[in-house]
Amino acid sequence: MRYAEWCIAAPTLEADIAAAAMGLDDIGHSRVLYGSLRELGTPDGTVDDAASYANVPYLDRPWTEWAEFVAANAVLDNAFTLMIEALANGNVETLRSRLKKMLQEERYHTLHGRSWMREVEAGAAIGRAWRESVEWIGPENGDVDELHRSGQLAHGVRDLRRLLEERLDASAPQPAIEWGSWEPIRRRTQAGGIDQATLDMLQGLAEKRYMPASG
Amino acid sequence: MRYTRVHTDVHEYDVFARKTRVEPLHQVGSVVAPDDDLAMAYARATYDEERWVEMMIVPKAAIIPLWAPGGDN
Numbered sequence: 001m002r003y004a005e006w007c008i009a010a011p012t013l014e015a016d017i018a019a020a021a022m023g024l025d026d027i028g029h030s031r032v033l034y035g036s037l038r039e040l041g042t043p044d045g046t047v048d049d050a051a052s053y054a055n056v057p058y059l060d061r062p063w064t065e066w067a068e069f070v071a072a073n074a075v076l077d078n079a080f081t082l083m084i085e086a087l088a089n090g091n092v093e094t095l096r097s098r099l100k101k102m103l104q105e106e107r108y109h110t111l112h113g114r115s116w117m118r119e120v121e122a123g124a125a126i127g128r129a130w131r132e133s134v135e136w137i138g139p140e141n142g143d144v145d146e147l148h149r150s151g152q153l154a155h156g157v158r159d160l161r162r163l164l165e166e167r168l169d170a171s172a173p174q175p176a177i178e179w180g181s182w183e184p185i186r187r188r189t190q191a192g193g194i195d196q197a198t199l200d201m202l203q204g205l206a207e208k209r210y211m212p213a214s215g
Numbered sequence: 216m217r218y219t220r221v222h223t224d225v226h227e228y229d230v231f232a233r234k235t236r237v238e239p240l241h242q243v244g245s246v247v248a249p250d251d252d253l254a255m256a257y258a259r260a261t262y263d264e265e266r267w268v269e270m271m272i273v274p275k276a277a278i279i280p281l282w283a284p285g286g287d288n
Contacts, residue, residue, distance in 0.1 A: 012222075014246055014257040021260035112256035119222055119249060 001027075001198065002059055006069050018112055019069070022077075025105045029084075032098055039094050047203070050193025056132045057190040062198070071125035074113030078167050079133035081106040082160050089154035090147075114168060131175040133164060136187045139179045222249040229278070230258045232270040240269065 003023035010016045038044070047053055050060075058076055063069050081103065088099035117126070138144045140157045148156035155163065165172050181189045194202070225247050231240040243262050248254035251272075258272050 012247075014248065014253075014261065018256055018260040021263060108256045108259045111252040112260075115248075115250055115253035115256070 001202070002063060002072065003069070005062055006066075009066075010069070011066055015116075022073070022109050022112065025109070026077075029102050029105075032102060036094055036098050040092070050196075050199050051186075053194050053199075053202075054186045055194060056136050057188055057192060058129055058132050059194065060192055061195050065125070067120050067122035068125045070113065070116040070120050070122045071129040073109060074117040074122075074168060075126060075129035075133055075164070076136075077106070077109045077113060079136060079160070079164055081110065082155070082163050082167070083137070083153075086148075086153040086155040086160065091151040110167060117168065117170075126170075127173045127175070130164075130173050131177070132188065134161060134172070134175070135177055135182065135189055137161065138184075138187060139177075139182065143184065225249045226254070227275040228254045228258065228272040229275055230262055230270065230272050232262060232265070232267040234265055234267060236268060240271065245275070246272070 001023065003019050003026065007016050007020035007023065010019050034044075045052070056076060058068075058072055063072070084099050084102055084106070087095045088103060090096070137157055137160045142157070144153060144160070145156045147153040148159075161172065178189055183189070193199075199205075226249070227245055227247050228251075229242055230244050230246060232243045233240045246254050246257040246261060248257050251274075254272050258270065262270070
């Protein structure tokens with residue numbers, strides 16, 4: 001959704017179109033992931049308030065600078081893609097078969113993000129996105145490494161961090177992460193959640209304002 | 216042709232695609248980008264309206280024109 005917010009605000013018409021297309025891709029990817037979870041027997045979660053959404057803090061608020069879009073596109077999107085890749089190459093058959101198309105589409109997100117990363121000065125935003133990617137991947141010897149050992153994920157935490165650097169052809173900033181305050185479900189250390197306007201939109205509340213009053 | 220816009224130095228690329236293996240590639244449009252990576256991302260995002268079996272981009276600078284409307288011949 002944050003990508004879609006830039007579909008008429010990016011610096012070039014081509015980037016507007018790419019923002020819209022990547023937003024649509026990612027909505028489709030979410031649907032495939034939720035469908036896969038259901039197929040694997042995970043019950044639907046309840047999402048009542050901002051704190052029940054398992055998003056990274058980077059997505060809590062709309063981005064005000066194009067550099068923030070670029071950093072999310074280059075760093076966070078690639079971190080998510082590497083995890084999808086690790087699942088697609090793991091030993092869970094449902095995921096092996098369903099996630100391949102997603103990776104083909106994500107290739108273009110990588111090309112877009114990496115190229116814009118060379119074009120704009122996004123240092124601070126990149127640092128923040130990288131830190132949150134590391135938090136989202138999780139601590140060493142945690143759940144991700146456990147899933148790697150059991151073969152469900154093709155990569156462990158160290159591999160994922162290294163692959164992110166390789167994919168972006170850059171060295172990761174080395175932030176000190178307070179793993180003590182890390183929330184294992186939301187995979188973040190920072191409290192808070194999505195802004196109210198976005199939450200209303202996600203839950204269909206914004207849409208109701210435009211509906212005629214009943215009776 | 217070279218443009219100067221948001222990026223300091225950009226290039227124009229022609230986009231070619233086809234829907235089936237038996238038809239030839241044809242030009243579906245063009246994109247402007249600073250490098251091949253971004254040109255690929257733009258071409259795919261902009262001309263994604265069909266289920267193409269093949270898509271490629273060619274830097275316009277690599278095309279050698281023989282004649283064209285408005286030319287001498």
